[in-house]
Amino acid sequence: MSTIHVVLHPKRPPGVEHFLRGIPDIVLHCPDDDAGVTRALEEGASVLVTYVWQDAFLVPSLRWIAGAGAGIEQYPLDRLRAHQVVLTTAAGVHAECVAEHAFALLLALTRRIGESVRNMTRRQWIELPGEELAGKKLGIVGLGRIGEAVARRAQNWGVSLVGVKRHPDRYQGCLTDVRGVEQLLPVCEWADIVLLTAPALPDRSALIGARELELLGAGWIVNVGRGSLIDENALIRALTSGNLRGAGLDVTATEPLAAESPLWNLPNVVLSAHNAGDSPGFGPRWGAIFSANLAAFSGRGDWCNRVVQPPGVVP
Amino acid sequence: MSTIHVVLHPKRPPGVEHFLRGIPDIVLHCPDDDAGVTRALEEGASVLVTYVWQDAFLVPSLRWIAGAGAGIEQYPLDRLRAHQVVLTTAAGVHAECVAEHAFALLLALTRRIGESVRNMTRRQWIELPGEELAGKKLGIVGLGRIGEAVARRAQNWGVSLVGVKRHPDRYQGCLTDVRGVEQLLPVCEWADIVLLTAPALPDRSALIGARELELLGAGWIVNVGRGSLIDENALIRALTSGNLRGAGLDVTATEPLAAESPLWNLPNVVLSAHNAGDSPGFGPRWGAIFSANLAAFSGRGDWCNRVVQPPGVVP
Numbered sequence: 001m002s003t004i005h006v007v008l009h010p011k012r013p014p015g016v017e018h019f020l021r022g023i024p025d026i027v028l029h030c031p032d033d034d035a036g037v038t039r040a041l042e043e044g045a046s047v048l049v050t051y052v053w054q055d056a057f058l059v060p061s062l063r064w065i066a067g068a069g070a071g072i073e074q075y076p077l078d079r080l081r082a083h084q085v086v087l088t089t090a091a092g093v094h095a096e097c098v099a100e101h102a103f104a105l106l107l108a109l110t111r112r113i114g115e116s117v118r119n120m121t122r123r124q125w126i127e128l129p130g131e132e133l134a135g136k137k138l139g140i141v142g143l144g145r146i147g148e149a150v151a152r153r154a155q156n157w158g159v160s161l162v163g164v165k166r167h168p169d170r171y172q173g174c175l176t177d178v179r180g181v182e183q184l185l186p187v188c189e190w191a192d193i194v195l196l197t198a199p200a201l202p203d204r205s206a207l208i209g210a211r212e213l214e215l216l217g218a219g220w221i222v223n224v225g226r227g228s229l230i231d232e233n234a235l236i237r238a239l240t241s242g243n244l245r246g247a248g249l250d251v252t253a254t255e256p257l258a259a260e261s262p263l264w265n266l267p268n269v270v271l272s273a274h275n276a277g278d279s280p281g282f283g284p285r286w287g288a289i290f291s292a293n294l295a296a297f298s299g300r301g302d303w304c305n306r307v308v309q310p311p312g313v314v315p
Numbered sequence: 316m317s318t319i320h321v322v323l324h325p326k327r328p329p330g331v332e333h334f335l336r337g338i339p340d341i342v343l344h345c346p347d348d349d350a351g352v353t354r355a356l357e358e359g360a361s362v363l364v365t366y367v368w369q370d371a372f373l374v375p376s377l378r379w380i381a382g383a384g385a386g387i388e389q390y391p392l393d394r395l396r397a398h399q400v401v402l403t404t405a406a407g408v409h410a411e412c413v414a415e416h417a418f419a420l421l422l423a424l425t426r427r428i429g430e431s432v433r434n435m436t437r438r439q440w441i442e443l444p445g446e447e448l449a450g451k452k453l454g455i456v457g458l459g460r461i462g463e464a465v466a467r468r469a470q471n472w473g474v475s476l477v478g479v480k481r482h483p484d485r486y487q488g489c490l491t492d493v494r495g496v497e498q499l500l501p502v503c504e505w506a507d508i509v510l511l512t513a514p515a516l517p518d519r520s521a522l523i524g525a526r527e528l529e530l531l532g533a534g535w536i537v538n539v540g541r542g543s544l545i546d547e548n549a550l551i552r553a554l555t556s557g558n559l560r561g562a563g564l565d566v567t568a569t570e571p572l573a574a575e576s577p578l579w580n581l582p583n584v585v586l587s588a589h590n591a592g593d594s595p596g597f598g599p600r601w602g603a604i605f606s607a608n609l610a611a612f613s614g615r616g617d618w619c620n621r622v623v624q625p626p627g628v629v630p
Contacts, residue, residue, distance in 0.1 A: 123580075126586065128590050135596070272431040273440045
């Protein structure tokens with residue numbers, strides 16, 4: 001086959017570059033910034049590996065965006081379709097890891113690990129009575145592969161579980177109680193913990209605002225989905241002057257989180273820097289999807305995780 | 316029945332005092348320090364609620380020590396027996412909570428929550444690629460109620476599990492591979508994670524020393540058992556100049572941990588202050604045991620969690 005030029009965006013998860021460097025059939029370009037990515041594409045590259053999107057990347061030679069992330073909210077899907085550009089994602093690659101990270105954030109809240117680490121920095125041995133998940137009610141909002149991986153892990157923890165999903169009728173998993181999004185308010189009222197694993201809404205509006213947080217009351221919220229899912233001002237109010245007991249956030253409304261945000265310094269907040277999916281397992285698992293799709297791109301085999309396909313192509 | 320005078324040691328888990336104040340049949344004494352405890356006992360109290368022991372507490376009127384903790388290493392068991400003092404413990408009361416805390420510490424290591432919180436104190440958004448438990452090998456050392464609660468929670472996490480127990484032939488639980496203590500070295504060599512839930516050895520010697528840590532290699536260790544189980548100097552060496560990737564410790568060799576200990580400041584250590592078992596569930600669960608034993612003490616019903624019984628009493 002003819003040589004395939006692949007441009008790798010400078011922002012990428014660990015393991016992706018290592019994997020791509022091991023593929024003999026491609027020429028890999030690794031520019032240092034967005035302008036370099038555009039230049040490399042303008043020189044005729046047909047494949048872009050990225051989770052960052054700039055409209056300048058949409059050059060005539062671009063045929064396939066191999067997404068390095070699970071989300072698609074950053075891409076102009078209609079324009080990609082019009083330009084006959086295929087978009088694939090890394091959906092599912094992160095699922096097990098993100099589910100573990102969601103538990104890490106949740107248990108850091110209930111067992112007060114964040115406060116314990118702050119005490120470590122002051123060399124202070126202070127007993128911090130925590131809480132138990134056993135007996136609590138957990139609402140999982142979003143039941144894609146990550147939400148299901150959370151639900152599976154929670155099976156033996158003595159926790160009552162309810163899921164929220166756009167199409168509950170299509171659910172096939174381990175939960176016995178799955179509701180539609182229109183039931184979000186009663187689920188917030190029922191739950192001790194709301195755990196968000198959903199993707200961003202198309203218009204990036206918040207699912208969880210002041211009303212939902214008020215109904216959650218003296219509970220905890222964990223977000224490993226997207227920062228836009230929570231009204232961050234309402235969250236800060238609920239954490240500082242409301243009943244909310246804690247928030248574990250891998251994602252924030254803007255990233256990196258602004259230095260002046262009160263979230264950095266609240267003892268009942270545990271933040272990580274959008275790294276819930278980062279693990280040594282990412283590179284090989286992402287690579288398996290990329291390899292399958294590289295074959296499909298070359299006319300052999302089926303696409304995997306294809307979100308956008310050119311018009312007229314049989315799915 | 317005659318009025319029972321109960322002395323409550325000033326160090327006690329949350330919820331114990333609240334529970335005792337609600338019992339009509341006892342007179343509760345709450346001194347402020349060890350000397351006050353001794354004085355209250357010398358005035359004729361027959362029951363002591365404590366997890367702290369001083370030999371001065373062994374006065375002639377003492378008949379029953381209602382332990383507020385799970386461990387018994389602090390008590391002079393032979394002398395209690397000789398003085399016909401019953402000792403009961405809170406064993407099992409903490410199990411679910413401590414198991415959750417063990418996961419909180421472990422996930423704080425693999426998902427680098429401790430480092431994330433240290434970054435929070437500097438308002439720094441730094442992506443920290445972590446590790447996954449899925450696919451890892453976990454050795455659980457100690458399979459009492461806490462170890463079993465850990466094993467049960469780990470069932471759906473894609474983790475390989477091996478247990479170590481003094482009497483593997485007596486094991487009845489969810490693990491399929493349980494070894495005797497003589498297999499500790501090969502288990503350390505096999506494992507990615509060693510999680511200690513065992514009680515202190517009678518002579519307070521370490522189970523985990525330099526050799527065990529060397530065999531564990533580039534792994535993680537979590538201790539929710541007793542600080543004496545790990546040779547702390549060997550641990551610090553393995554964390555600073557060896558391969559060990561991290562340690563999650565709710566217990567240390569001396570408590571509180573000395574201000575000059577290097578453990579406070581190691582980024583790959585997460586410490587909590589011996590509070591793994593503290594939760595709002597403790598008081599009511601401990602109270603149920605105390606109530607049963609108060610009845611037994613008054614000649615009605617059977618003892619629960621009795622470790623030491625006077626000689627000649629039919630068990």
